[in-house]
Amino acid sequence: MDTLTIDNSPAPFPTDTAKAETMSPNHHFDLAATPLREVNSALHGDISGEIVIDNPAGAHAVAAGVNAPVKITVNGHVGYYAAGMNQQAEVVINGNAGTGVAENMMSGTVIVKGNASQSAGATAHGGLLVVEGDAAARCGISMKGVDIVIGGNVGHNSAFMAQAGRLVIRGDAGHGLGDSIYETRIYVRGDVASLGADCIAKPMREEHLEELAGLLKAAGFADDDLSAYTRYGSARELYHFKVDNASAY
Amino acid sequence: MTENLSIEQRGLRESATFDRTTIAAIQRAAETGIYDIRGWGAKRKLPHFDDLLFLGASMSRYPLEGYRERCDTDVWLGTRNAKYPLHLSTPVTIAGMSFGALSAGAKEALGRGASEVGTSTTTGDGGMTPEERGQSKHLVYQYLPSRYGMNPDDLRKADAIEVVLGQGAKPGGGGMLLGQKISERVAAMRTLPEGIDQRSACRHPDWTGPDDLAIKINELREITDWEKPIYVKVGASRTYYDVKLAVHSGADVVVVDGMQGGTAATQEVFIEHVGIPTLAAIPQAVQALQELGVHREVQLIVSGGIRNGADVAKAMALGADAVAIGTAALIALGDNDPRYAKEYEAIGSAAGYYDDFQDGRDPAGISTQDPELSARFDPVLGGKRLANFLRVMTMEAQTIARACGKAHLQHLEPEDLVAISIEAAAMARVPLAGTGWIPGSGL
Numbered sequence: 001m002d003t004l005t006i007d008n009s010p011a012p013f014p015t016d017t018a019k020a021e022t023m024s025p026n027h028h029f030d031l032a033a034t035p036l037r038e039v040n041s042a043l044h045g046d047i048s049g050e051i052v053i054d055n056p057a058g059a060h061a062v063a064a065g066v067n068a069p070v071k072i073t074v075n076g077h078v079g080y081y082a083a084g085m086n087q088q089a090e091v092v093i094n095g096n097a098g099t100g101v102a103e104n105m106m107s108g109t110v111i112v113k114g115n116a117s118q119s120a121g122a123t124a125h126g127g128l129l130v131v132e133g134d135a136a137a138r139c140g141i142s143m144k145g146v147d148i149v150i151g152g153n154v155g156h157n158s159a160f161m162a163q164a165g166r167l168v169i170r171g172d173a174g175h176g177l178g179d180s181i182y183e184t185r186i187y188v189r190g191d192v193a194s195l196g197a198d199c200i201a202k203p204m205r206e207e208h209l210e211e212l213a214g215l216l217k218a219a220g221f222a223d224d225d226l227s228a229y230t231r232y233g234s235a236r237e238l239y240h241f242k243v244d245n246a247s248a249y
Numbered sequence: 250m251t252e253n254l255s256i257e258q259r260g261l262r263e264s265a266t267f268d269r270t271t272i273a274a275i276q277r278a279a280e281t282g283i284y285d286i287r288g289w290g291a292k293r294k295l296p297h298f299d300d301l302l303f304l305g306a307s308m309s310r311y312p313l314e315g316y317r318e319r320c321d322t323d324v325w326l327g328t329r330n331a332k333y334p335l336h337l338s339t340p341v342t343i344a345g346m347s348f349g350a351l352s353a354g355a356k357e358a359l360g361r362g363a364s365e366v367g368t369s370t371t372t373g374d375g376g377m378t379p380e381e382r383g384q385s386k387h388l389v390y391q392y393l394p395s396r397y398g399m400n401p402d403d404l405r406k407a408d409a410i411e412v413v414l415g416q417g418a419k420p421g422g423g424g425m426l427l428g429q430k431i432s433e434r435v436a437a438m439r440t441l442p443e444g445i446d447q448r449s450a451c452r453h454p455d456w457t458g459p460d461d462l463a464i465k466i467n468e469l470r471e472i473t474d475w476e477k478p479i480y481v482k483v484g485a486s487r488t489y490y491d492v493k494l495a496v497h498s499g500a501d502v503v504v505v506d507g508m509q510g511g512t513a514a515t516q517e518v519f520i521e522h523v524g525i526p527t528l529a530a531i532p533q534a535v536q537a538l539q540e541l542g543v544h545r546e547v548q549l550i551v552s553g554g555i556r557n558g559a560d561v562a563k564a565m566a567l568g569a570d571a572v573a574i575g576t577a578a579l580i581a582l583g584d585n586d587p588r589y590a591k592e593y594e595a596i597g598s599a600a601g602y603y604d605d606f607q608d609g610r611d612p613a614g615i616s617t618q619d620p621e622l623s624a625r626f627d628p629v630l631g632g633k634r635l636a637n638f639l640r641v642m643t644m645e646a647q648t649i650a651r652a653c654g655k656a657h658l659q660h661l662e663p664e665d666l667v668a669i670s671i672e673a674a675a676m677a678r679v680p681l682a683g684t685g686w687i688p689g690s691g692l
Binding site: 037040044060061064065087100103104106138141142144161164180182183 | 283395396399400401404427428439440441442445446448449450454455456461464465467468471472473474475
């Protein structure tokens, strides 16, 4: 079995976290040389400070299940479920992400510098997911409290059955946005191909402008014109089974 | 004078096609305009374990002495990949039932009863409650399409993880919990508005198909550091293919739930018309495992209509490693107890017939979130009753196994069984009693 590669050289992406934890060692993993199991095992252990993961080469479950206030930088494209179920960690993916990036995240931040595939942020309960490029279908499906900001467009059935949290789409949304949505609030700057069942446009009140501004700022898009956005949410017509709604189910 | 004569004496004839139940269903649909939703599993008559009999030992095989000679009942589950497989004292486990569908006290009682006899219990849609975790020595955590209440902390607290693709009462259907049961606590656990009619998804939100599932299972293993057995649960339908694909996806344990398996709330039409009987599913599952060379290495848990030790022994003789009970466990806790007969009638049902688990008005305090009704249920007493029932089932299965000359329940084999109907013989792939004929085998 390959040995764990730990490199104490300074991380290539210094951040505020690094400044605050200058006494902590930095860890450098090369997935071309170290099995994913060893990397994730180390990330689940006693670890702090900054961690760099090179050569993910589309590996699945990179940095999944981390529960520590660390900064993890992944240099390259990742496969499915990168940063899955993340707690506390700030994860930056310098590449594209496959299906289910940050799925079921509880807290922390996940930033995808490229595009994300399907089901980005699926069922996530908390934290912030930023995809600077586009996200494919089912972005924010069944989201349960996470904040998601997408720099570009999202595919069909995004925010399907979305329960809580906020989804910001700086580009366009595909068909069936917010189908069967519960209490998630969606903000879209571009066009919406179609809204799903029980999802409607809603007025943008002061508190929503404030909320949107805060989300855009947190995601690094503070310069957007807020007036270009439309808010969408639940009409709450499907909250109870009714005969007249039969065709909508 | 006809009023003193019985229906038969008056020569009235009920239609077999349009019987009273059918007439009532049509009338109900015409009145309400919405389909019937209920709990329980399939109520129709199906080929079942009752259609099988054991061939006790005599001259050609010799039996073990009852009460004296050893007949072990333990089972290991999840030995394929997990660092910590489960080792249970009895192969009778408790199936997944949610807090939400059941009261917190009922969930606690399931944990208490299971732990007392050294078996496992299972969470359900809506997450893990502290009551349940606290009282369950071996707790299986269900990973469902809705992911209600799913969080990595509870995942790590679990002893095994069950990825649920479906259940026998509704293969292909999603969860349902009506507003009467979405109390403040249930709503908070599921991140839903209080009192809504919850519809949950039938497909997982971030994977589709066996290739994706393999990646998902790998993620769950990575998150939990390969410690926990991963089960895959399917509702019985295309069982041969589903079990093969579950194994290919990396399942350590496959759970097959036949159409008699219960539900807390599902459309009646779904319960009675989708899926296949448990009896038909087991041989398909075993064949799939045998063809892949993993029978016993990937364990098989069978559920759906398991009621007594004979059913346990028959399921195991057909090749299951363990069974799971749901409806029978609720009955052991006190569901449908005749002492509540008047109250069942007051809500339009009767003791022995009550299946409106979705209504949340259970007089026994089991399938409810109503504080007053829940308070009627004593989790300690319920746990004792369940433990008693589990012991009886285990001893009954042992009795049969000894009679067949087996020193372990897992030594029971299809050769110990015959069928008393052609349908059961064909489904279970055992001979019709008194013949060597297995319909469909070409023999």
